[in-house]
Each structure stands twice: as structure tokens, then as C-alpha cells.
Amino acid sequence: MKLPDKTVPMAEAVARVQDGATVMLGGFGVPGTPFLLIQELLRQGARDLTIVKNDANETGMGVDHLLAEGRVAKLITTHIGLNARAIEMMNDGRIEVEFCAQGILAERIRAGGAGLQAIVTDIGLDTELANGKAKVEVDGKPAMIETALRADAAFIHAAKADPFGNLGYAATARNFNPLMAMAADLVIAEAETVLPLGGLTPDEVHTPGPFVDHVVELAELSEEYDIVRR
Amino acid sequence: MKLPDKTVPMAEAVARVQDGATVMLGGFGVPGTPFLLIQELLRQGARDLTIVKNDANETGMGVDHLLAEGRVAKLITTHIGLNARAIEMMNDGRIEVEFCAQGILAERIRAGGAGLQAIVTDIGLDTELANGKAKVEVDGKPAMIETALRADAAFIHAAKADPFGNLGYAATARNFNPLMAMAADLVIAEAETVLPLGGLTPDEVHTPGPFVDHVVELAELSEEYDIVRR
Amino acid sequence: MSGAKERMVARAAREIRPGMVVNLGIGLPTRVVNHLAADMPVCLHTENGLSGIGPTLPIDQADRNLIDAGGAYVSTVPGSAFFDSAASFALVRSGRLDMTMLGAFEVAQNGDLANWKIPGRFSPGAGGAIELAQKARRVLVLSTHTDRKGNPKLIENCTLPLTARGCVDRIFTDMAVIDVTPEGFALREIAEGLTLDDVIKATGAPLTLPEGEIPVF
């Protein structure tokens, strides 16, 4: 046996994302955000999207392009404080925003990726994030059910990949990427480098290939990946 | 700042485990089983233990020593088919055995390590493993609550460690080790090699140091770690 | 292994399609790997934490830390990955396992599977079988057609504790290839040298027969 090859051109992979899709985007701020896959999604024109991402990037970057072009119906996120447009669109009712505690967003995505229906947690029980969520007792203590999140597609940014879809992330660019790479029906990974099979050792792999559908090699990075000078 | 040093002699670390404790043991069969920590636990004499381990090893190895000496009150496990003594003691009522589906045992331990109260799953709903477990509906579908597992102590076997407790596992010796290393109040890692700080790169770390309480370097491995000749 | 069993295993191997991720259960299913072509693009998964299983190694070449779920000393291939037990079953439960091949004590005509417990006699625990049976996209059973006493394993209703309900898609035995359909068991192929009557007699539930000649394997 040899492991299957999943490399495809970016346009072909992204064309599978339909209007109305839920799309997970890796990244925490700049590191790990799949900026070029987002650009391709923008170019192909999908609309009415539900975006799941830790943050809304900053104005003029990543998710903000989708917001500016009116492609986003809903955002499931933890913090949008660096994107004034996102806050304004939320306040004006032009997008719906669902906030999660950051680690609970991570766990809901992981639960989706792990084929669980939900997790049970006491995080946020005393806050408005508990509104509308089912409450249960575990060992006599109050908790609530946070349902698993899955997406139609997940866009992942990896530092290294092999053709089977084994992925390795760089430093804090890991963040939500390995979780989202488990949690979508269509997982597309853009990689700065695609090595031949065996180029990543079995111990270097952060996301095992069976979770990944398509691998796209980036010819070069755009400016959005660069260091942010404030 | 520099990272704290957590290396201690094995006897000192294991002495913190009391009679009646719940102890998690890494490993799937031989790989990843902390045989020398188990030997030390046996030597120090703790009894009435609840052991959480994927399997009961084979006769004459690992968990079987604790069973043979009558130290185990309860076993939480997935499969004990290679240990006739464990099956016999279960059938005679000399130990209590709680069976879990293998991946659900993994998730219950992980949930304990992640500070969650429980997970919600449909695994085993149609089987006798569902007996006595709370049922819930998620998005209109039936599921059940599997409570998180935590232990008083977890014994971990690592291939490499550094003094801060960063751990790296070898091949399929990983299995339950990184999950259990998150899920106990006292996490003791035995390591085949303890490298100086920096000897494991930040990307090579499978279990981050903050989860680990004590690091014990193994002078040499016992025969139990060897290849099993059947 | 008898000729009939060997042909059963070879026939089952033909179910594996290019691109699949496959988990082969302990026992007969493991032997399917011997019938896969060297250039077949497929990923074998073992639940103790490896995708991309390579050939089983003799003891003198074995790595003490590299086993499959059955305890065999295996190897890696270019592109293998190691992961923990939670990630391993995440893959199974979330639909990334295209196929599993499992053994059976009993299979019911509605696809119920019992393969982990004979109360009072044999209760080792289910290991990973419940999740494999319940969540693999396609569940194949590889088994002798009857038990050691000659009693049928394919029956109307399971009498043993279930592994999973309605999970089995297709059954390969030393006598036949049989699908589980909404109408119950449907005979698809028959082992070389057997008559239709042999198969019917050894089966504990009604068999829908194919139209025309029955293919032989």
C-alpha cells in the first residue's frame, strides 16, 4: 500500500464551498489564518456564510474582506475587538454574532471533530453566555450542555504538509487549526511547504492525514502573513 | 525567568499515593505502560486502589502484579482479554470491573484533564454499556452523558522528558499517556531519558510541562518493557 | 487456514477501494492486508494510535513501541502518523473511517452485531469494537459461517449482548457473501464447490436469492 495523494489546485478545492455554508477558519490573529484560501473564497463569490473563527482579524485582513463584501451572515467567535467593522455590523444587525468563551469554542469544535454530540461544562454558568443553554447536574453540581460544532468546510493554514494531508504547524500558528481540521466535512489545508511522503516523520505530525481532504501548496505568501507593524 | 525543575527520586514521588487512591496507568499492552512506577507502587504497599487503564496487561506483567497481590479494588478499563487472572477475579467478585468503549474511556479521561464535567455521546446507546447513564437529547437525537474521569495520581511512561515535565512519547507508546497526564491531581512521569531544558524543542513536546508534577529518570528499563515473544 | 477461508479473505480484500481509510479488526480481518496490491493507495488505521500501518515485522526487527491493536509488531510507511487514543477514536466517530472489517459471534438479519461478550463464559470487554461497529461508514463482517458446534452465526435476532444495532453492511464467510438489506439477508456470492442448499442450511434466517446464476468466489 501507499498513502493516497490529496494535492489539488486551490480553486478546485475552494469551489466545493457553497452559498450558505458554515466555514471554519483557523488562526488566532495573524498566525495560522489561511489568508490565501479566504482570498480565493472571496474571489469565487460564496455568500450567506456562517464563519467560525476565534477572532475577526483586523480591518483590511482575512475575515474582514468577507465582512466588507457582505458575504457573512453569522460569525461564531470569541473576540472581535480588533475589527471595528465587525463590531459595527453586529451593532447594526447586519451580521449575527454568537460569542463563546475561547476554550469552550475550542472544545465545541473539538467535540464536533471527535464525533461527540456535546460537552458538559460549568464555564460561563453565571454569565449571559449561559442564556438559552440546557442545564444538567453532574455529580450534584450544576453545569450546562455546549453542543458540538461542525462545519461544511474548514480552511487550515499549515507550515508543512505531505500529499496525504499530514500537517505540521509553526509555533503559535497552531491554535485552532488542528481542532478545525477534525471538524468539517471538507477540510482544505493550505501549506507553506508540501514535502514528499515521509518528509514529515510520524512524530512530527500535528494533524493526521485521514482528517484532511485537500492539500494546496502556496507558491508564495501574501503580505497579510507578515509581521503586523503597529 | 527559568522553568522550574520537577525531577525527584521515584520513591519520593510514589510515596504520595495513598491507600484507596484512584490511579491512572498509561499504556496499551506493553508500549507506554509505566512498569517501573507500578513496581514501586507495589513495593510501597498501597492497597484498595482503583486502577484506570486501557487493559490489564498480560499475566505476570504490570497491572497483573497489583492484581496478584490483592491491591486492586476496582478496574476501569476497556479490554482484559489477555489477563486470565483479571477475568477470574472479576467473575469471582474479588474485583469490580467497569468497562468502557475504548474511545469513550479516552474521552472521559481527556474531559477530566480538560476540566469538563462530562461528554455527551451516542456511542453504546444500544448496548448494555448505556445502563444507568443519564440520557439527553441533543438537536433532537438521543445521546447519553459520560462523566469525566479524574484520578488522584497518574503514572506516565515517556521516551523523553525535560526537568520541567515536558514529555515526548515513542510511536504507539503514546496511546493513553498524554490524556492521563492531564487528568490527575498528581502526575508522575517516568522517562527513559531526561534531557536538559531545551532538549525537547517546543514542537516536539506531546505533553506540556505545566500538566506534570514529578519527573523520574529511569536508570535502566526492566524486562517488562521488552518485546513480547509469543 | 483452509482454502475456503483464504478465498474469503481474498474476496473481502476486493472491497477496499483506492483512497479509503480502513481499520482491520483482530483475527481474520488482519489477514486481508496480505491481499492488497503494493501500489494500492489506501491508509490502514489501528486504534491504538497509528495511521499508515506498514508490514508486520519479525521479532528480531521489531520496535518494542510500535504495535497494532492486536499486539502485532508492525512498521510505518512514508506518511504514517502517530497520535493518542482520543485522536484515534475521534477519527472513527467523526466519519473519517471509510470501512472496518470485524469478527462476529452473531449477526442478525437487521444488521445487529454481537461480537464482544458471551455472558458467564467470556466477558473481556469490547475494546474499540463498539465505536468501530457503530461509526465506520461501512461495516463488513469476516467470520466462519457457523460456530465450532456448527450452529449458524447469521440469525434472525441476536441472543448475545449487542456491539451495535443495525451496523453491518456485508458479511464474508467461508461459505458466502451476504448483504444486510432492508429485506434481511441477501445472498450475493457463494463459495466454490458449495451448493445453494449448503448455504441455506447453514444460515439461521431467510436468505433472499439473486436473480439468475449465483456468482462463485
Added chain:
Amino acid sequence: MSGAKERMVARAAREIRPGMVVNLGIGLPTRVVNHLAADMPVCLHTENGLSGIGPTLPIDQADRNLIDAGGAYVSTVPGSAFFDSAASFALVRSGRLDMTMLGAFEVAQNGDLANWKIPGRFSPGAGGAIELAQKARRVLVLSTHTDRKGNPKLIENCTLPLTARGCVDRIFTDMAVIDVTPEGFALREIAEGLTLDDVIKATGAPLTLPEGEIPVF
């Protein structure tokens, strides 16, 4: 930064004990790191996936993939580890974070904290604050004693949406060090140059006073 604020930060740094794992929130708390000795055995954690934060780097030495949760370009130390967001908060929720230092809009005398939302004016989301406040073993607040309009931030009951209930252990401001006790706010130390009356006037809830002379920081 004013002298009083600088002394507040230096004072807060003295809460960090050898062996601790500490998360420093965005803003004033981050500056605590400048007051830790080079040989202090401590592990700094940032929720975006790093244990063992090293010094912040100037732009021309920065690694584009290595930031803290506030977006600063940081570095590693020998023994640092990278992990994903789920593992990062697993550490927080399971009790492995010995201490966090957070900012505040309001702290109530029962330890309730509000620091993430001013309805109608500022609703960016809580990020990781809810879990840090609810689950760190010790929660310290670093904040100015009053808001920009001079209104007290330490009050009887929070008026803003809560981050977590009863979570705050100790508060460091530019005016005082105050503990949250079962009897409400207890003054522990006072900033150099201030009178007791200054602190009482700027605080929106009763203050228990220490016996004897009040230590100055």
C-alpha cells in the same frame, strides 16, 4: 506609566512565587513580567498556545508565527512548549494555572468580576477571560482604582455583565492593595503618598481596615 502605576505593577509581581504557572492578561498585567528576576523559576502561559513565554522581541527580530494572546511578538525559553487552543484551556480549566492577573471594569465586594462588556458601548466578546477568571487557582486584578471619570471600580454590586462570580482574590490598584474576604473588601496596603481617606473616598464599598499601621507600597 505613572509612578503609582509602576509601583502597583512591581507590587503585583511580588505575588508570583517560585514554581507557579501564571497567565498575565492583556494590558497592565503583561508588564508584570518586567519585574520578575531572571533566575525566578516560573512558567508564563499564554492562552493562544505557549507555556514558557520568553522576552518580547522588537519587530526586526520577531517570528511572525510567535505571538502572545495580546498580539505581542514574544520568544521561547529552554523548555517552552507549543500546543493548540483546546490543550491551552484544558490547562486553565483543570487547575494547572496557579494564578492569573486580569484587568477590570468593576469588582464587587463579593469578588464578582466584570471586565468584558459594556452593553451598547463595547461588546467585543470575552476571549479567554471567563475561563481565566473562573478557573485560575488565584485571580488577581490589576486596575486603576477609578475609571476615567473618577468613578470607583470597586463597588458593592457589579452593574455590568459578569465575567465570573466570586472569582477575585486580591486587587492591586494605583492606590491600594485590597483583598476580597468573606466580610467584603479588606485594605492591606496603601500607595506611597496617599492617606487612608483618599482610598476610602475612591472606593464604592465598605473597606475593612487592618489593625495597626497600614503598610505602604
